[in-house]
Amino acid sequence: MIDFEKLWTNFDWVVLALYFVGILLVGISMRKRAGKSVKSFFVASRRLTIPILIGVAAAGWYDSWTIVGLAECGYTMGIVVIAVFVVPEAVLRLPLAAIIGPHVRDKIPDWVVTVPDMMAYLYNGKVKLISAITYIANLMYDSALLFAIGEVLKLVTGMPMVLSLIIAGAVIVAYTALSGLWGLAVTDLIQFAIMTVSAGALMIGIINLSGGLPGIFDTVGKMDPTLLKPMGNMGAMEALAWIISACAMYCEAACYQRFSAAQTGSDIRTAFSIMLSMGVTFSISMVFAGMAALALFGDVAASPAEGFWALVFSILPVGMRGLFVAALCAAVMSTVSSDWLIFSTCAVNDIYRGFINKKMSEASTVKGMRVAVGVFGVLCVVGTLFWADGIANAWYYLGGFLFSMFFIPITAGLFYKRKTAMGGLSCIVYSAIMYVLWEFILVCPGGIPTSLFVSVTGAIIYFIVCNITYKKDSPLQDAVV
Amino acid sequence: MMSSNKRKNVISGISIVVVFVLSAIYLFTPMVDGYNWLGWLIGILNLIAGPAVLIAYLNEVRKGVFKDVEEAVSKEE
Numbered sequence: 201m202i203d204f205e206k207l208w209t210n211f212d213w214v215v216l217a218l219y220f221v222g223i224l225l226v227g228i229s230m231r232k233r234a235g236k237s238v239k240s241f242f243v244a245s246r247r248l249t250i251p252i253l254i255g256v257a258a259a260g261w262y263d264s265w266t267i268v269g270l271a272e273c274g275y276t277m278g279i280v281v282i283a284v285f286v287v288p289e290a291v292l293r294l295p296l297a298a299i300i301g302p303h304v305r306d307k308i309p310d311w312v313v314t315v316p317d318m319m320a321y322l323y324n325g326k327v328k329l330i331s332a333i334t335y336i337a338n339l340m341y342d343s344a345l346l347f348a349i350g351e352v353l354k355l356v357t358g359m360p361m362v363l364s365l366i367i368a369g370a371v372i373v374a375y376t377a378l379s380g381l382w383g384l385a386v387t388d389l390i391q392f393a394i395m396t397v398s399a400g401a402l403m404i405g406i407i408n409l410s411g412g413l414p415g416i417f418d419t420v421g422k423m424d425p426t427l428l429k430p431m432g433n434m435g436a437m438e439a440l441a442w443i444i445s446a447c448a449m450y451c452e453a454a455c456y457q458r459f460s461a462a463q464t465g466s467d468i469r470t471a472f473s474i475m476l477s478m479g480v481t482f483s484i485s486m487v488f489a490g491m492a493a494l495a496l497f498g499d500v501a502a503s504p505a506e507g508f509w510a511l512v513f514s515i516l517p518v519g520m521r522g523l524f525v526a527a528l529c530a531a532v533m534s535t536v537s538s539d540w541l542i543f544s545t546c547a548v549n550d551i552y553r554g555f556i557n558k559k560m561s562e563a564s565t566v567k568g569m570r571v572a573v574g575v576f577g578v579l580c581v582v583g584t585l586f587w588a589d590g591i592a593n594a595w596y597y598l599g600g601f602l603f604s605m606f607f608i609p610i611t612a613g614l615f616y617k618r619k620t621a622m623g624g625l626s627c628i629v630y631s632a633i634m635y636v637l638w639e640f641i642l643v644c645p646g647g648i649p650t651s652l653f654v655s656v657t658g659a660i661i662y663f664i665v666c667n668i669t670y671k672k673d674s675p676l677q678d679a680v681v
Numbered sequence: 682m683m684s685s686n687k688r689k690n691v692i693s694g695i696s697i698v699v700v701f702v703l704s705a706i707y708l709f710t711p712m713v714d715g716y717n718w719l720g721w722l723i724g725i726l727n728l729i730a731g732p733a734v735l736i737a738y739l740n741e742v743r744k745g746v747f748k749d750v751e752e753a754v755s756k757e758e
Contacts, residue, residue: 249741250689250737251735251740251741254734254737255734255735255738282711286707287707287708290700290703290704291700291701291704294700298693389734389735389738390735392731392735393731393732396728396730397727397728399727400723400725400726400728403724404724407724412720413717414716417711466689466693467689469689469690469693470692473693473696473697473700477699478730478734480703480707481703481707481726481730482727484707485723485724488723
C-alpha cells in the first residue's frame with residue numbers, strides 16, 4: 201500500500217486551488233456574452249475558430265477515461281488495447297471529422313443546434329422527444345467521470361470523496377451555468393494544453409526512471425507474457441465490441457454541439473483532423489503509462505489506479521503533481537460541463553419549450569437552462585454511487601448503448617434517401633429495449649456483445665421499416681442528402 | 682497565393698495522413714518490442730501539441746477575434 205498523502209504537498213494544493221479559481225473567473229468573465237441567446241449560450245453563436253475548435257474538440261473527445269481508464273487498460277490488458285481501441289478510435293473517427301461534421305455544419309439549417317433538433321429535422325417530433333430523453337440518461341457516464349475525480353482526490357490527498365464530489369460538481373455547475381459554450385471554449389483550450397504537457401512530461405519521466413521503454417516491456421513480459429501479445433487473450437467478439445465503442449463518438453451529443461459551434465464545415469475538417477493526430481499520441485502515452493505503472497509498481501500497488509498514481513507521483517516533481525491532478529479534473533470537467541449544457545438544453549429548450557410551453561421567451565429559456573445545469577449537477581453527484589468498482593467499463597457500456605441506439609438513425613438519416621420517421625423511431629425504440637434485455641437479462645447469449653447484436657439488428661429493422669413506409673414525395677426526403 | 686479554403690483543405694489532408702502514419706507506428710512498433718525513440722517521440726509530440734494550439738489561440742485573440750465576434754453577434758441581433 202502506497203502512502204500518497206506524504207507525497208502530496210501544500211504547494212500541490214495551491215496549484216489545484218488556483219486552477220479551480222481560474223476556471224470560475226473565466227466563467228464569470230464570459231457571463232454576459234453567453235447570456236444573449238440560446239445560440240450564444242449553447243453554440244457560442246457559431247463563431248468558434250480553428251484553434252478554439254481544436255481545444256474544445258480534444259477536451260470533449262479525450263476525457264478522464266482517456267487518462268485513468270486507458271492507463272488501467274494498459275495495466276491490465278497490455279498492448280491489445282492499442283489494436284482494439286486506440287488506433288480504431290483515431291482512424292474510425294476520421295469520417296466523422298472529415299465528412300459528417302462538415303456536412304452537418306454546411307447543410308443543416310441554423311435552427312438545429314442539438315442532436316434532438318437534428319432528429320426533428322431528419323425525422324419528426326416523436327424521434328426528437330425520445331432522443332432528448334435518452335441523451336439525458338447519459339448522465340450516468342458523467343457520474344463515472346466525476347467518480348474518477350473523487351477517487352483520485354481521495355487517494356492522493358485523503359480528501360473525503362463526498363467533499364471532492366460536491367466541490368467539483370459545484371465548480372462545474374457554476375462556470376457552465378454562467379458562461380455556456382463561450383466559457384467552455386476558453387477553459388477547454390487551457391485544459392487541453394495542460395493535459396498534453398502533463399502527458400509529455402510523464403512519458404519523458406518514464407524513460408528517465410526506467411531506463412527506457414524496452415526495459416518496461418521486458419518487465420511486463422516477464423510478469424504476464426499475454427500483455428505483449430497483439431491480441432492478448434481477447435476473442436474476436438470482445439475485440440469487435442471494443443472497436444464499436446470507439447465509434448460511439450458518432451452519437452455523442454457534445455460532438456455535434458462542437459460542429460454547430462464552428463464557423464464553416466472546412467474549419468471542422470481542419471480542426472478535427474489536427475486534433476485526431478494529437479489525440480492518438482495522447483491516448484498511446486496513457487496506455488504506456490499504465491504498462492509502466494505495472495512494471496514499476498505492480499508488486500506494491502493494491503489496484504491499477506493506485507499503481508498509476510504511484511507512477512505519476514514518482515516522476516513528476518512537487519507542483520507538477522498538482523497540475524497533473526488538475527489536468528485530470530480538467531478532462532472530466534470539460535466533458536461533464538459540456539454534457540450538462542447539452543442536457544439542460546435538451547430538457548428546457550427541446551422538451552419543455554419544444555412540447556410544453558412553445559411560447560417561452562429566449563431569455564427565460566436561457567435562465568431555465570442555467571437552473572437545469574444545477575439540477576443535473578446534483579443528480580450526477582448522486583449517480584456516482586453506481587461506479588464504486590471503477591470506471592473502466594463506463595465507456596464500454598454507455599458508449600455501446602449510445603452507439604446501438606443512434607449510429608444508424610444519425611448516419612443513415614444524413615445520407616439515406618429512403619429514410620422515414622417510422623424507420624428512425626422503430627430503430628431507436630427497439631435498440632433501447634433490446635440493449636437492456638440482451639445485456640442485463642439475457643447476459644449476452646453466445647458471448648455476442650450487446651452493442652454488436654443490437655446495432656446490427658437495429659440497422660436491419662431500420663432499413664426494412666424505411667422501405668416499407670417510404671413514400672416517394674414525402675417531405676422528409678427534402679432533408680439533407 | 683492559396684485561398685483560405687484551399688489552405689485549410691491542404692492542412693486537413695496532411696493531418697489525416699499524419700493520423701494514419703502515427704497509428705501505424707503506434708500499432709506495429711510495440712509488437713516488435715518497445716523502442717526508446719518511440720517514448721521520446723510520444724513525449725515530445727505531447728509537449729508541443731497543447732502549447733502550439735494555445736499559442737495559435739492567443740495569436741487570434743491578439744488579432745482581435747473576440748472583438749470581431751462581438752461585432753458580428755451585435756449585428757445579427
